[in-house]
Amino acid sequence: MQVNQLINSALQNAQNYTEYKIHINDLFSQGKTTGNNQSEAYINYTELSLQRMKRWEKIGKIEPSEADKIQHIETNQTWLVITEAWCGDAAHALPYIKKLADLNSKIILKIVLRDENEELMNHFLTNGGKSIPKLIAFTSEDKKILFTWGPRPDEAMQMVIQEKQAKGSLDEDFRKKLQQWFNKDKGKKTVIDIVELATKAST
Numbered sequence: 001m002q003v004n005q006l007i008n009s010a011l012q013n014a015q016n017y018t019e020y021k022i023h024i025n026d027l028f029s030q031g032k033t034t035g036n037n038q039s040e041a042y043i044n045y046t047e048l049s050l051q052r053m054k055r056w057e058k059i060g061k062i063e064p065s066e067a068d069k070i071q072h073i074e075t076n077q078t079w080l081v082i083t084e085a086w087c088g089d090a091a092h093a094l095p096y097i098k099k100l101a102d103l104n105s106k107i108i109l110k111i112v113l114r115d116e117n118e119e120l121m122n123h124f125l126t127n128g129g130k131s132i133p134k135l136i137a138f139t140s141e142d143k144k145i146l147f148t149w150g151p152r153p154d155e156a157m158q159m160v161i162q163e164k165q166a167k168g169s170l171d172e173d174f175r176k177k178l179q180q181w182f183n184k185d186k187g188k189k190t191v192i193d194i195v196e197l198a199t200k201a202s203t
Contacts, residue, residue: 004143006120007136010080014110017098024085025050034085035115042086049091056095060187062103066195070103073202076140078108082121083133088179089152090133096187097135100194108140124148137198146201153189156181 015023024046027033033046062070079101083090094111101109114121114132124134131151138145152160156178163174170178 003120003123003145006117006123007080007138007143010112010117010120011078011110013116014080014112017094017109017111020111021050021053027085034113037086045086045088049085049088052088052091053095056092056187057098060095060099062096062099062191063188066100066191067103069195069199070100070107073104073106073198075146075202076106077137077146078110078140080136080138081109081111081133082114082117082124082136083111084114087132088175089150089156092182092187093133093135093150093152093190096190097194100191100198126151135194137201147197149194149197153185153193155185155189 024034028043028046028050031043032038033043035042079097081090081094081097083094098109101107112120114130118130121130121132121134124136125131126134134150135148136145137147137149151157159178159181160170163170167174
C-alpha cells in the first residue's frame, strides 16, 4: 500500500491531543494501556507518562523566536504523531508538539497508535526500529511529506547511540540519565529541532 493510502487510513482513526489524553486516562483507570503489551510495567509507564505530560502542559514554554518562525508558516499541513501511551520519550515531546501546532491555524495535529498502524510505522523506521514518537508532517491536501522527526531530539539521540555502541543496550541507569536530561532541557531541544525542520520544509 502507498504511503498516502496508509496516511489516509490512519487519519480515519486519528485523535486530536485532547481526545488522546482522555483515551489514555480512561484506559489507565481500567488498569490498561494502549498497544499490544498490557504488562504491569507498561501500565506503570503509562502513569508516569500522564504525569510528565501534565507537567509539561503546565510549565512548558515556547521561546518567542521559535514561536515566530512557526507562526510564519503558510503551508496547510498535518502533523501526524505515531506513539503509544506508555512511551516515555513521547510524554516529553507531545505537549511541546501540541504547543507548536496551536501557534498556527494552518497546522493540524493528529495522533495515532503504533500497534494499530504497523504498516504505516514500517515506512518511518529509525535505524530499522519502530521507535516512537514519530512525527510525520505532510501537506493537508495532497499528503506530500514535508519532514519527519523523532523519536527524540538530536542531542538525546546521540546519547542513546553512544550508549548502545558502548554497552549494546539501554539499562535502567541510562534510562534515568535520559529522563534527567529531558527534565533539565525542558523541551527546548525538541522545539528547536522541530521548528528548524518545519521552517526549512516551508521555504
